[in-house]
Amino acid sequence: MGKVKLAMHAAAGCGGCDVSVLDLHERILEVAGAAELLFWPMFCDGSVKDLEEYPDRHLDASLFNGAIRNSEDEHMARLLRQKSRVLVAFGSCAHLGGIPGLANLNSLEELLRVVYQDTPSTVNPKKSRPTELYWMPPGELRLPRMHGQVLALDEVVRVDQYLPGCPPAVEQLWALLRAIVQSELPPPGAVVGASNIALCDECERSKGEKRIKAFRDLASFVPDPEVCFLEQGVICCGPATRSGCGGRCGKANMPCRGCYGPPDDVEDQGAKLLSSIASVIDSDDPAEIGRIVEQVRDPAGTFYRYSLPSAFLSGACREEAS
Amino acid sequence: MSFEPKILGILCNWCSYAGADLAGTSRRAYAPNLRAVRVMCTGRVEPTFVLKALRSGADGVLIAGCHPGTCHYQSGNHKALRRVTLLKKLLTQLGVEPDRVRIEWVSASEGEQWARVVNELTERIRKLGPFRPLSLLRGTG
Numbered sequence: 001m002g003k004v005k006l007a008m009h010a011a012a013g014c015g016g017c018d019v020s021v022l023d024l025h026e027r028i029l030e031v032a033g034a035a036e037l038l039f040w041p042m043f044c045d046g047s048v049k050d051l052e053e054y055p056d057r058h059l060d061a062s063l064f065n066g067a068i069r070n071s072e073d074e075h076m077a078r079l080l081r082q083k084s085r086v087l088v089a090f091g092s093c094a095h096l097g098g099i100p101g102l103a104n105l106n107s108l109e110e111l112l113r114v115v116y117q118d119t120p121s122t123v124n125p126k127k128s129r130p131t132e133l134y135w136m137p138p139g140e141l142r143l144p145r146m147h148g149q150v151l152a153l154d155e156v157v158r159v160d161q162y163l164p165g166c167p168p169a170v171e172q173l174w175a176l177l178r179a180i181v182q183s184e185l186p187p188p189g190a191v192v193g194a195s196n197i198a199l200c201d202e203c204e205r206s207k208g209e210k211r212i213k214a215f216r217d218l219a220s221f222v223p224d225p226e227v228c229f230l231e232q233g234v235i236c237c238g239p240a241t242r243s244g245c246g247g248r249c250g251k252a253n254m255p256c257r258g259c260y261g262p263p264d265d266v267e268d269q270g271a272k273l274l275s276s277i278a279s280v281i282d283s284d285d286p287a288e289i290g291r292i293v294e295q296v297r298d299p300a301g302t303f304y305r306y307s308l309p310s311a312f313l314s315g316a317c318r319e320e321a322s
Numbered sequence: 323m324s325f326e327p328k329i330l331g332i333l334c335n336w337c338s339y340a341g342a343d344l345a346g347t348s349r350r351a352y353a354p355n356l357r358a359v360r361v362m363c364t365g366r367v368e369p370t371f372v373l374k375a376l377r378s379g380a381d382g383v384l385i386a387g388c389h390p391g392t393c394h395y396q397s398g399n400h401k402a403l404r405r406v407t408l409l410k411k412l413l414t415q416l417g418v419e420p421d422r423v424r425i426e427w428v429s430a431s432e433g434e435q436w437a438r439v440v441n442e443l444t445e446r447i448r449k450l451g452p453f454r455p456l457s458l459l460r461g462t463g
Contacts, residue, residue, distance in 0.1 A: 105415060105416070105417075267370060267374070268370050268373055268374070270412070271368065271369040271370040271372075271373050272368070272369075272370060274369045274405065274408055274409060274412060275368050275369050275370070275405055277408065278369075278401075278404040278405040278407070278408040278409075279401055279404065279405070281404045283404075284390060284397070284400045284403075286403060286407075289403060289404050289407050290407055293404075293407045293408045293411060294411075296408060296411065298415070299408060299411050299412040299415060300412055300415040300416060301415075303412065311373070312370075312373040312374055312376070312377040313373055313376060313377060313413075313416050313418060313455050314455075
């Protein structure tokens, strides 16, 4: 049997997904033995031009991490889709939009203004902004065009498999690579490397009735490692997040941040999470409820930390007219 | 053409749906902009329903249930109140006017109150204008 042909590409993300592959440690040698890495800009050779010249469906699988932020991300998504038999949305950003997706809370103009003008360390008296096209000898320079919104991978191309996580747990990545090599992938559209129940179901902390009078900040105390975070007033995304990560955060005494996304039957992770978090508020008095709710300082960033582009209302409803 | 708000009403079976019925049987005229859906209790109303309604073309959402202390299931309406309070904060962050979502208490004997609530909300949303989230219009091209 010939080697499996693989590609990995990073779009709008942090690069952590690429690096997480190295967490395989020695097993990376087995990957190299069974697979030919034709395109992986982070670690090996292989140019976009080579990729363009391969016949369609030449690659057995492409692992695509990062969200779609600009025209280059979109081009690479379409190109890898065309050249691959299997396209995997790798990690939270490709899966649901991820952390870069929180940019959808602001308009493009607001983002550019903060980055190129308002940050205290920026000196930009001419108020220069990057332009798509710039002429200088010996020719024109082109930058990708920013999209108005960050998108998840499947809003641009058809995705065969989703491997959630920020980054995906290394054992789940290993299982995915084995499945690719052995042609044993589940049917298209499946979320692989994760189960379909909420993380709470696997969590080993003691769980009693949840009634809280105040939300607490992790900076202000050390949570009891044996007791459910929510009972201690710490917002935990476990109730609306699928398990499969092995509860890495909980074991480090940190609440779940929701990177695995919601189970299959949840359409909107943030709304579901909001529902469960609001339910544990122990008050019937509208004024007191208001005061407790005020302690949730950033509901959108907390409940949709990894999934805003996939939400029913993806923010930026107040984008300025252009 | 003038704007006619489309409002989704989610009404609890025991109080508000009966209240709306009473408004009808008392032949009370009020704004025809609300489409009513009956649920057993406002405690059943998930924030997902509200967001999905807004995404699907509703300009506003009304959740109506029993007065505090009179819930058929004891605390469902309190739960709904907590959720709506937090939901409004989220909506503000998402750039949606929180006034598009309202929670009200209407008992089975308050047909007049029902008509007043629907009229008020309809006028409020008429002033806010149609709800058109840009996330629905976004193109990738």
